[in-house]
Amino acid sequence: MIGSILLLVYRNLVAAIDKIFLVWIVAFPIVYIFVVGYSYSALIGDQSIKIGTLSVTYTSFLTAGMIGFNAMNGSSVAGSIVWNDKRNGMFQQLLVMRFSKVHYIIGNLVTIILIGLASAGIIILIGFPTMSEDINITLWSIPYTVYALVIGSIFFGSFAIILSTKIRSSETHNVINNGLFLFFSFISSAFYPAHGLPVLLSAAFYINPLTYIVDISRAGIFSQIDAFTNIEVLIISILAATVFMIATRSMVSMKV
Amino acid sequence: MRTMLSKIQNEHCISVSNLRKRYGKNIAYAVNDITFNVEYGTVFGFLGPNGAGKTTTLRILTTLLRQSSGSIYVFGKDLMKNQLEIKKRIGVVSQNPSFEANLTVERALDLYGILWGLKDKKIRKEKINEILNTFDLESLRNVKNDELSIGQRRRVQVAREFIHEMDLLFLDEPTVGLDPSARRLFLDYIKNQVEMGLTVFFTTHIMEEAEYLCDKIAIIDRGKIIAFDTPTGLKQKHGKGAKTIELTFKDILSKSFIQLLNTTISKKQDSGNNNSYIDLNGTHTITITVNNAEEIISEVLKLVYENGLEIESISINRPSLEEVFLSIVNNDDLRNEQSNDGERTTKC
Numbered sequence: 001m002i003g004s005i006l007l008l009v010y011r012n013l014v015a016a017i018d019k020i021f022l023v024w025i026v027a028f029p030i031v032y033i034f035v036v037g038y039s040y041s042a043l044i045g046d047q048s049i050k051i052g053t054l055s056v057t058y059t060s061f062l063t064a065g066m067i068g069f070n071a072m073n074g075s076s077v078a079g080s081i082v083w084n085d086k087r088n089g090m091f092q093q094l095l096v097m098r099f100s101k102v103h104y105i106i107g108n109l110v111t112i113i114l115i116g117l118a119s120a121g122i123i124i125l126i127g128f129p130t131m132s133e134d135i136n137i138t139l140w141s142i143p144y145t146v147y148a149l150v151i152g153s154i155f156f157g158s159f160a161i162i163l164s165t166k167i168r169s170s171e172t173h174n175v176i177n178n179g180l181f182l183f184f185s186f187i188s189s190a191f192y193p194a195h196g197l198p199v200l201l202s203a204a205f206y207i208n209p210l211t212y213i214v215d216i217s218r219a220g221i222f223s224q225i226d227a228f229t230n231i232e233v234l235i236i237s238i239l240a241a242t243v244f245m246i247a248t249r250s251m252v253s254m255k256v
Numbered sequence: 257m258r259t260m261l262s263k264i265q266n267e268h269c270i271s272v273s274n275l276r277k278r279y280g281k282n283i284a285y286a287v288n289d290i291t292f293n294v295e296y297g298t299v300f301g302f303l304g305p306n307g308a309g310k311t312t313t314l315r316i317l318t319t320l321l322r323q324s325s326g327s328i329y330v331f332g333k334d335l336m337k338n339q340l341e342i343k344k345r346i347g348v349v350s351q352n353p354s355f356e357a358n359l360t361v362e363r364a365l366d367l368y369g370i371l372w373g374l375k376d377k378k379i380r381k382e383k384i385n386e387i388l389n390t391f392d393l394e395s396l397r398n399v400k401n402d403e404l405s406i407g408q409r410r411r412v413q414v415a416r417e418f419i420h421e422m423d424l425l426f427l428d429e430p431t432v433g434l435d436p437s438a439r440r441l442f443l444d445y446i447k448n449q450v451e452m453g454l455t456v457f458f459t460t461h462i463m464e465e466a467e468y469l470c471d472k473i474a475i476i477d478r479g480k481i482i483a484f485d486t487p488t489g490l491k492q493k494h495g496k497g498a499k500t501i502e503l504t505f506k507d508i509l510s511k512s513f514i515q516l517l518n519t520t521i522s523k524k525q526d527s528g529n530n531n532s533y534i535d536l537n538g539t540h541t542i543t544i545t546v547n548n549a550e551e552i553i554s555e556v557l558k559l560v561y562e563n564g565l566e567i568e569s570i571s572i573n574r575p576s577l578e579e580v581f582l583s584i585v586n587n588d589d590l591r592n593e594q595s596n597d598g599e600r601t602t603k604c
Contacts (some may be wrong), residue, residue, distance in 0.1 A: 007371055015356040015367055089354030096348040096426075097371060098340060118547045256320045 002120070008107030009114070010079050021080065025073050025119050026126075027099035029066040033073030033127050036064045036191070040186040046115075046251045049193055052224030056134040056251065063127035064221045065118075065190040066144075068152055072184060074119030075153035078112045079160025086164065105251050108161065109154065109244075116153025117146075136223040144229065148236070152213035155240040156184075157194055158247035165250035183208065190214045212236040267332045269424055269455040270294035270317065270414055273324035277312050284325070286312040288479035294472075299456040301470030301487075303463075305585055309479040310459045311351065314428050316347050316458065319380040320412055331423065344373075347417040349426040351459075359443070360561045361393060361412055365419055372420035383419050389446060391415035392438070414442055424455045431465060443469055463578035473577075475584050483584045492578050499549035500573045501556065504541045507568040513563055514542070518554055521546060540568070545575070 037059040048055035056064075085091040094104060128135075137145075160177075167173045170236045185191075187201075188210040196203050207209045212232040268394050270293065277287040294300040304310050315321040317328065319339050328335040330342045356364045361385060369380040388394045391411055401409060403439040410433040418427065427446075431439045443465060450456060460466055466473055467487045475483040475490075486492060518534055521544065533542040549572050560567060575583075 011367060011371055015359055017366070018358060082355060088357050089352045091351065091354065092320065092350060092352065092355040093348070094371075095320060096343065096346075098344050098373070100340065239284070256315075 001103070005107050005110060008094070008099060008103055009110045012107060012111040013114075018080065021077060024078075025070065026122055028073065029070045029123050032069075032191075033059070033063050033066055033123070033130060037130060051193075051194070051212050051218055051222050051238060052226060054134070054136075054222050054224055056222065058133070060131035060134040060222075061193070061218075062191065063123070063131045064218040065214045066127060067123045067221070068120040068210065068217040069185065069188075070123045071116040071149045071152045071213065071217075072156040072210055074099045075112045075116040075155075075157035076160040076181075078108055078157035079164040079177070081108060081111065082161050082254075084166040086254065095256060101250045101252055105248055108157070108251075112153050112157030113219055115151055116157065117149055120149045125137065131221075132184070135221055138222060138223050141223040141225055144225055144233070145217045147212050147233065148216035148220065151195055151236055151240045152210070152217075155213070155236065155243055158240070158243040161247040162243070163251050165254050167246075173207045184210045188214060209236055209239055212239075267296075268293040268329070268458065269296045269331065271327075271332075272313075272317075273327045275316065275328065276324045276561075277316060277321065278324050279358065283378075285479045287316070287323075287476075290476070290481050292455060292474055292481065292484065294455060297450060297453050299450055299469045299472040301466040301473040302457065302459045302476065303473055303581060304476035305402045308476045308585075310443055310476055311428060313460060313476070314426055314457070318426055319343060322343065342479070345423045346424040347420065347425040349414050349417050349425070349427050349430045351432070353406070354413060355401040355409055355597075358400065360398050360470075361404070362388070362397045364412070365416055368416050369419045369524070374420065376420055380419075380428070387415045387418055388588050390418075390441075392441065407435060407438070410434055410594065411442075417447075418445075422454070424457065425449075425456045427456060427460075427562075429460055430458075431460065437524060439465075443586040451457055463576065463581055466579040467592075475581065477585050487577055490584075491575060495572055499546065499587070500579070501544040501546070501549055501553060502569075502571045502573065503544070503556070503560075504570075505538070506568050507544065508534065508539045509565075510543050513559075513565070516563075517542070517544075517556065517559060519550055524548065524552055524555055545579070 016209065040062075041058045044058060047058075048099065049058055049061045051061065079082055082091075085094070091104070095101065099107075127242065159180075163176060163180075179244050187204050188208045189205055190210060194205040197205070212235055215232050216236065264438060272293070273291050275287055275290050276285050278285045285487060290313070292300075302310050302313065306584075312321065316323050316332070317335070319335065319342075322336075330338075331345065333342060335342060356367065359367065361529045365384045366380055369383060374383065388397055391414070393408075393411060393415060396404065396408060396412070399408075404412065407505065414430050414434075423448075431442060434442065446454075446469060458466070458470060469479060470487060473483075473485065473487055473490060474481050483490060483493075488501075514534065514536060521534070533545050535545075544552065544556065553572070
């Protein structure tokens, strides 16, 4: 069982992921951190942003947000894996080989988590200098960040899988993906804080799962865990479990 | 392993009993109570018109679908209970293309080998070289699958399956899209593998291939097996001794002559066995299919002489498997015999 799953994870990493997409995953948030981060910082001057009881610079705030954002970006590749396997006949071929649907689903889940964590890890490494003054990781806080990244990867990976299994044409797939990307990215607390916004916009932020993921991972990075963080953990866990179950169902019922 | 298996006399490679499959409660059975066995080290041809139930049967045998009822034993083991174990010993070339778009042919073959558990890199490399050489794919070694033509991709898909050892190979219309030389290369390779003990379950629409490759053929139509035999046996049993007379004339044939020929042949046929027919191929050639060719030929020649026509060539042939296939699937009596007899299983 484990051997088959590891083989599928290896295969996903080698074959199903477009290398250009991987480059984009890294390049995209770097542009945000260094271009958007420093440009907006120049605009807002010395104004700091409050996270819990702590005040941080905008670049620190943004880089910490980009970690969760990139976990979303990376894990959405799960959609490409399923989409390509469906379109290129590899889903059916794998099932007549030594693999079952359970292997395939768990293989994809592990791949999502690995890519999500790796994408986030790259941003931590690259973005560390921009938030080194404010960062405050403790043994108590770091599990929150890791958990947020894992659960976020599962949520967005599963979401991408559902889209891939339900949508039939490439054009629809692209349009929906781009539309949702806009919503998830910019109506969230990844780029700007939710507090102080008009009520409706703030409510819209909290419809978006990325807000929870980014909030939790930031709370871990800056050691600002409070009761609200735990509520956010609970909400995103329930959401991720639900979406993962729907994705599993979609993959099980995928036509071969 | 294969040789050992082929020596087992009291066990079939595939044993299917009373297999049924339907896709919904109110829908007719796609596969309706079929029973057959496939012997070790043979090629079993599974033929039938579109929608006859071939692919459904194959999908059940390769575990992609679950049967509605009936039992399937592969290598003597219940397929439903031993799926993964059985799948490790089979190969499948599906009707639909399957490929890793982002990888080169060589890398895709290597990955396929890894997925099949070929851990040793050196062995994989040797196997890949052998496959590329055997299937004339050397020039495509470094080409991405995405950039291949449909035919090239098909060749890679077919060749890919031989990277791993297997005891049973399912081929679902494997030569679709292959050019004649690639097709012959492939069929000869399969023949060679079968001689070494491989068992093949083969579906095709190309009768020449079935005749060339298959030891036994089952013909399925509307979910029922309506004929089963060796290719020669099928021709003897269902060709009913029919032969084709092909005549090529120096002159253009007139409608009145064809009509006259038709009337003469009809008169000469047995009243209970009147399945003769005449095909006009172009303007100079006719093909006459009859049961009593030797008797008819003198009448035809007489008619030709009387009408002042000149013959360029004449030949008498046994019916091809394609003609036999057409006569079987167009034979309503044979089909009704199977579908009316609800209790009887179509056994092979």
